Amino acid sequence: MKYKTTNELEHFEFRDACIAELRAANGLFTMLLDNVKILPENSCNRDIRKMRTNGLLLRISEAAVETLVEEGYQVYDADGNILRREADRPVETEQYGDVFRELEGCVLYAVEKKHGAYEISIDTEDHTFFLRVIGETDTEEWERFMNLDEAL
Numbered sequence: 001m002k003y004k005t006t007n008e009l010e011h012f013e014f015r016d017a018c019i020a021e022l023r024a025a026n027g028l029f030t031m032l033l034d035n036v037k038i039l040p041e042n043s044c045n046r047d048i049r050k051m052r053t054n055g056l057l058l059r060i061s062e063a064a065v066e067t068l069v070e071e072g073y074q075v076y077d078a079d080g081n082i083l084r085r086e087a088d089r090p091v092e093t094e095q096y097g098d099v100f101r102e103l104e105g106c107v108l109y110a111v112e113k114k115h116g117a118y119e120i121s122i123d124t125e126d127h128t129f130f131l132r133v134i135g136e137t138d139t140e141e142w143e144r145f146m147n148l149d150e151a152l
Helices: 093-103
Strands: 003-006 018-025 028-034 036-038 051-053 056-061 064-070 073-076 082-086 107-114 117-123 128-134 137-142
Touching: 018 093, 018 107, 064 093
Parallel strands: none
Antiparallel strands: 003 137, 018 028, 028 056, 036 051, 056 137, 064 128, 073 082, 107 117, 117 128
Protein backbone atom coordinates (compact mmCIF):
# COMPACT_ATOMS: atom_id res chain seq x y z
CA MET A 1 0.00 0.00 0.00
CA LYS A 2 1.17 3.49 -0.79
CA TYR A 3 0.10 5.30 2.41
CA LYS A 4 0.39 4.01 5.97
CA THR A 5 -0.32 5.46 9.40
CA THR A 6 0.00 3.97 12.86
CA ASN A 7 -2.15 4.90 15.85
CA GLU A 8 -3.90 7.72 13.95
CA LEU A 9 -7.42 6.38 14.24
CA GLU A 10 -8.71 9.78 15.35
CA HIS A 11 -7.50 11.30 12.05
CA PHE A 12 -10.06 9.29 10.07
CA GLU A 13 -13.83 9.55 9.94
CA PHE A 14 -15.43 6.10 9.67
CA ARG A 15 -19.11 7.11 9.74
CA ASP A 16 -20.82 5.78 6.59
CA ALA A 17 -17.80 3.69 5.60
CA CYS A 18 -18.79 0.40 3.97
CA ILE A 19 -17.35 -2.90 5.21
CA ALA A 20 -15.84 -4.97 2.41
CA GLU A 21 -14.31 -7.57 4.74
CA LEU A 22 -13.93 -8.38 8.46
CA ARG A 23 -11.48 -10.92 9.86
CA ALA A 24 -10.08 -11.96 13.21
CA ALA A 25 -7.39 -14.64 13.44
CA ASN A 26 -4.08 -15.30 15.16
CA GLY A 27 -4.05 -12.10 17.19
CA LEU A 28 -4.84 -9.87 14.22
CA PHE A 29 -8.14 -8.10 13.53
CA THR A 30 -8.62 -6.54 10.08
CA MET A 31 -11.31 -4.56 8.31
CA LEU A 32 -11.22 -3.65 4.63
CA LEU A 33 -13.29 -0.47 4.23
CA ASP A 34 -14.59 1.77 1.46
CA ASN A 35 -15.64 5.42 1.72
CA VAL A 36 -13.39 6.30 4.66
CA LYS A 37 -12.79 10.02 5.19
CA ILE A 38 -9.22 11.14 5.79
CA LEU A 39 -9.11 14.26 7.95
CA PRO A 40 -6.74 17.18 7.29
CA GLU A 41 -4.81 16.35 10.49
CA ASN A 42 -3.76 12.94 9.12
CA SER A 43 0.04 12.74 8.76
CA CYS A 44 -0.25 11.50 5.16
CA ASN A 45 -2.82 14.09 4.04
CA ARG A 46 -0.89 16.83 2.24
CA ASP A 47 -4.09 18.75 1.46
CA ILE A 48 -5.71 20.99 4.02
CA ARG A 49 -9.15 19.51 3.42
CA LYS A 50 -11.05 16.35 4.15
CA MET A 51 -10.39 13.63 1.56
CA ARG A 52 -11.61 10.06 1.24
CA THR A 53 -10.42 6.68 0.08
CA ASN A 54 -11.63 3.21 -0.83
CA GLY A 55 -9.83 -0.01 0.01
CA LEU A 56 -8.49 1.17 3.38
CA LEU A 57 -7.10 -1.73 5.39
CA LEU A 58 -7.44 -1.21 9.15
CA ARG A 59 -5.33 -3.63 11.19
CA ILE A 60 -5.37 -4.04 14.95
CA SER A 61 -2.42 -6.02 16.27
CA GLU A 62 -2.32 -8.18 19.39
CA ALA A 63 -6.09 -8.24 18.99
CA ALA A 64 -8.84 -10.24 20.62
CA VAL A 65 -12.57 -9.78 20.14
CA GLU A 66 -13.88 -9.02 23.61
CA THR A 67 -17.55 -8.83 22.67
CA LEU A 68 -19.85 -8.88 19.67
CA VAL A 69 -23.47 -7.96 20.38
CA GLU A 70 -26.50 -7.76 18.13
CA GLU A 71 -28.09 -4.75 19.76
CA GLY A 72 -31.70 -4.85 20.86
CA TYR A 73 -34.42 -2.84 19.18
CA GLN A 74 -38.13 -2.05 19.29
CA VAL A 75 -40.69 -2.39 16.51
CA TYR A 76 -43.56 0.10 16.40
CA ASP A 77 -46.83 0.20 14.47
CA ALA A 78 -47.92 3.23 12.41
CA ASP A 79 -49.53 4.81 15.51
CA GLY A 80 -46.32 4.65 17.55
CA ASN A 81 -47.35 1.67 19.68
CA ILE A 82 -44.69 -0.88 20.50
CA LEU A 83 -45.35 -4.16 18.72
CA ARG A 84 -42.24 -6.02 19.82
CA ARG A 85 -39.06 -5.56 21.87
CA GLU A 86 -35.88 -7.44 21.13
CA ALA A 87 -33.16 -7.55 23.78
CA ASP A 88 -29.42 -7.36 23.12
CA ARG A 89 -28.12 -10.72 21.90
CA PRO A 90 -24.46 -11.53 22.55
CA VAL A 91 -22.94 -13.49 19.68
CA GLU A 92 -21.16 -16.70 20.67
CA THR A 93 -17.44 -16.92 19.84
CA GLU A 94 -17.91 -19.82 17.44
CA GLN A 95 -20.38 -17.71 15.42
CA TYR A 96 -18.02 -14.75 14.87
CA GLY A 97 -16.89 -15.88 11.41
CA ASP A 98 -20.46 -16.29 10.15
CA VAL A 99 -21.57 -12.94 11.59
CA PHE A 100 -18.48 -11.19 10.17
CA ARG A 101 -19.44 -12.47 6.68
CA GLU A 102 -23.04 -11.26 7.21
CA LEU A 103 -21.74 -7.79 8.13
CA GLU A 104 -19.83 -7.40 4.85
CA GLY A 105 -21.59 -4.73 2.84
CA CYS A 106 -22.94 -3.04 5.97
CA VAL A 107 -22.13 0.51 7.04
CA LEU A 108 -20.19 1.79 10.05
CA TYR A 109 -21.50 4.32 12.55
CA ALA A 110 -18.13 4.69 14.28
CA VAL A 111 -14.73 3.21 15.04
CA GLU A 112 -13.22 4.66 18.20
CA LYS A 113 -10.48 3.77 20.63
CA LYS A 114 -11.71 4.05 24.22
CA HIS A 115 -9.99 2.83 27.38
CA GLY A 116 -7.51 0.64 25.51
CA ALA A 117 -10.12 -1.03 23.30
CA TYR A 118 -11.54 -0.39 19.85
CA GLU A 119 -15.31 0.11 19.79
CA ILE A 120 -17.00 -0.45 16.45
CA SER A 121 -20.67 0.27 15.73
CA ILE A 122 -22.14 -1.36 12.63
CA ASP A 123 -25.49 -0.64 10.99
CA THR A 124 -27.35 -3.34 9.09
CA GLU A 125 -30.54 -2.52 7.22
CA ASP A 126 -32.76 -3.05 10.26
CA HIS A 127 -30.60 -3.02 13.40
CA THR A 128 -27.07 -2.57 14.76
CA PHE A 129 -24.11 -4.55 16.05
CA PHE A 130 -21.55 -3.48 18.63
CA LEU A 131 -18.05 -4.93 18.42
CA ARG A 132 -15.34 -4.36 21.03
CA VAL A 133 -11.79 -5.43 20.17
CA ILE A 134 -8.89 -5.32 22.63
CA GLY A 135 -5.65 -4.51 20.83
CA GLU A 136 -2.27 -2.86 21.03
CA THR A 137 -1.76 -0.90 17.82
CA ASP A 138 -3.88 0.20 14.88
CA THR A 139 -2.42 0.57 11.40
CA GLU A 140 -4.23 2.09 8.43
CA GLU A 141 -3.09 1.50 4.84
CA TRP A 142 -4.53 2.74 1.55
CA GLU A 143 -3.54 3.39 -2.05
CA ARG A 144 -4.83 6.84 -2.96
CA PHE A 145 -6.64 9.97 -1.90
CA MET A 146 -9.89 10.95 -3.61
CA ASN A 147 -12.03 14.06 -3.51
CA LEU A 148 -15.14 13.72 -1.40
CA ASP A 149 -17.40 14.19 -4.41
CA GLU A 150 -15.82 11.41 -6.51
CA ALA A 151 -18.14 8.47 -7.19
CA LEU A 152 -17.97 5.55 -4.78
